[in-house]
Amino acid sequence: MSNFKSKAVAPSLAGLSGTPDADEVFVVDPSIRARRRETRIVVLSRLILAAVALLVWEWACGRWISAFWISSPSRIAIAALNMWNSGGLLRNLYATIAEALVGFAFGVAGGMVMGVACGTSRVISKVLNPFLVGFYSIPRIALIPLFILYFGIGFQTKVIYIALLVFFPVFMNTLSGVRDVNQDLIDVIRVMGATRSDTVRKILIPSALAWLFAGLRISVTYALTGAIVAEMFTSNVGLGYLVSYYANQFDTSSLFATLAVTTALGLLLNAFVVLIEKRLLRWRPVEGA
Incomplete structure (x- = not known):
């Protein structure tokens, strides 16, 4: 009987003690997640923009503008x-x-x-x-x-x-x-x-x-x-x-x-x-x- 009581009371004591659960410890601040997401978007956008510019340049060379110039x-x-x-x-x-x-x-x-x-x-x-x-x-x-x-x-x-x-x-x-x-x-x-x-x-x-x-x-x-x-x-x-x-x-x-x-x-x-x-x-x- 005493074992049953100790098991039943333990979860409530853990919640009242102010000690975070294992899942709560590893929760990332929403602002940090937002900054990381923004960083990934910026990096990916830069890579895409650079790739598009290089592809257009490669395609235009010799077709629109002579290779001698560009x-x-x-x-x-x-x-x-x-x-x-x-x-x-x-x-x-x-x-x-x-x-x-x-x-x-x-x-x-x-x-x-x-x-x-x-x-x-x-x-x-x-x-x-x-x-x-x-x-x-x-x-x-x-x-x-x-x-x-x-x-x-x-x-x-x-x-x-x-x-x-x-x-x-x-x-x-x-x-x-x-x-x-x-x-x-x-x-x-x-x-x-x-x-x-x-x-x-x-x-x-x-x-x-x-x-x-x-x-x-x-x-x-x-x-x-x-x-x-x-x-x-x-x-x-x-x-x-x-x-x-x-x-x-x-x-x-x-x-x-x-x-x-x-x-x-x-x-x-x-x-x-x-x-x-x-x-x-x-x-x-x-x-x-």
């Missing part, structure tokens, strides 16, 4: 494979990546330092503002001949040019992020005895990170674009050099293959920045949650 995905793939097997693609790819990353690093460092300095000091901001605005109004591509004159056609010329392209997006976003910080936070930490450097390290820079990464996502593509443009003018190696070379040879398939590699590289660099942003800004609420 080539075809199959010919471009063959050209890319030949470039890879020859070893030339990998060598030029490494050169472009090295230039883009070094120039990007210098541009980001300079933009962050200048953005924090101008954001924390009104005097510095007012003094430098007309110079920065004036320099920003100069088309950067017009500076390449001067850079060739000053620094030659080596690695340093392309790095300086890339750093200039990257500097301004990072600077403006960092400046906006520093100025957007809640003044109450600054007042509280100063009342607690924080120094100016403590305020910059613990309040201004962390609060400006969201703005900074917005600038990084823009500037990473600027870095790659700057490397390609500079190589077209000042180099005999790199993806930009290949673009110029194949254009002069009227080799449309190899030209499109080089542009496809450049596009893939840009997507990878942007994805890398987004990954770092997600890891450093995990405290931000997820959009749509």
